[in-house]
Amino acid sequence: MSNRDHSIRLEPSVLEDRRRFYDWLVHPELVPFLLGPPLFPDADIPTWEEFSADYLDYFFTGSNPELGRCYRILMDEVCIGQINYASGLPSHLVAELDIWMSSPEFCGHGYGVEAIQILSGILLNDLGKEELVIRPSARNPRAVRAYEKAGFRRIEIDREAAAVSYGNGDYYDDVVLVLRKNP
Template sequence: MIKGDKINLIPATLDDRRKIYEWCFQSETTKCHSGPPDYPNNPIPTYEEFCSSDDGGYTEYYFTGVKPKDGRGFLIVNGKEAVGFISYYSFHLKSGISELDMWIKDEANCGKGFGTDALVSLGNYLNEEMGIRELIIAPSERNTRAVRAYGKAGFVKTDKAMSEFLADEYISVFGEGDYGTGDTAILVKRFNA
């Protein structure tokens, strides 16, 4: 468990994977990042696609902890209630970099600082325990609420292209970001050496 000021991060298990998918792609917050009408070029995946390894999906190791250098997922827990999900993944990046992804399960838990605390807490853990020196997060430019929240956690927009963070073998797969080069906002947080 990783302790924050407002939340705790509890390692997610395979039993959590279905509800985590539903929080992201079947909830009232889905409209902020995926699917028509606002994101027709970022379609909502099926559960099977979400779990697939073909395009960097949430395969089993995010929920078992067997590949901690590649990635891991955590429930964001406020008291006894899970309010969202956060993950890191590094399998596709240059050494010393990790990418974060996060979503809150419903509007009732947005705007309360849970996400900001989760980002700070996981970032500090990755820096202190795994030697990560740089974090990236890459929402849509149009998801202004997420961009503002990430700024509160110390992330700053960069003009660097996603490809500058990627290991060479993943540039063709992930080089344009999830929303394409014109719509992916890349935010960076660096730690002192």
């Protein structure tokens, strides 16, 4: 499966997507790559209530785009994942991205890379962001490589400085990658 054979685009999510996105995040085939033991004992699998508290209505309604938004990742009009940004960071000019696919079958083909590039363009060119950050675990080297392919670059920053600049991360071994409007 090559991206040249498929059309990838983003579509704003709606409230009805919240449960579907949660189900994908906690799907037994994807969890080993993202959350929980044995590889991620420091990143608990969220309950529905915890997920809903993190992903408030505005992520799905677009009512507060300065704070964040979720998008469906569509491949040939089929929803294959979700990507989002949050801007509740110390600076309103910085947004943090997060992405997960609906199934392992959509991983490793470049669809996520393309979705990240599309959302990065929206944030940097249309929404006035100056810097984007994404923080996977070092235990997820495929994700790190994908973000680098999307144009993000690793920065050397200690955990405390990263927390001041970007808020707390999800993992004890966050790899901080950034994409700046003006490098």
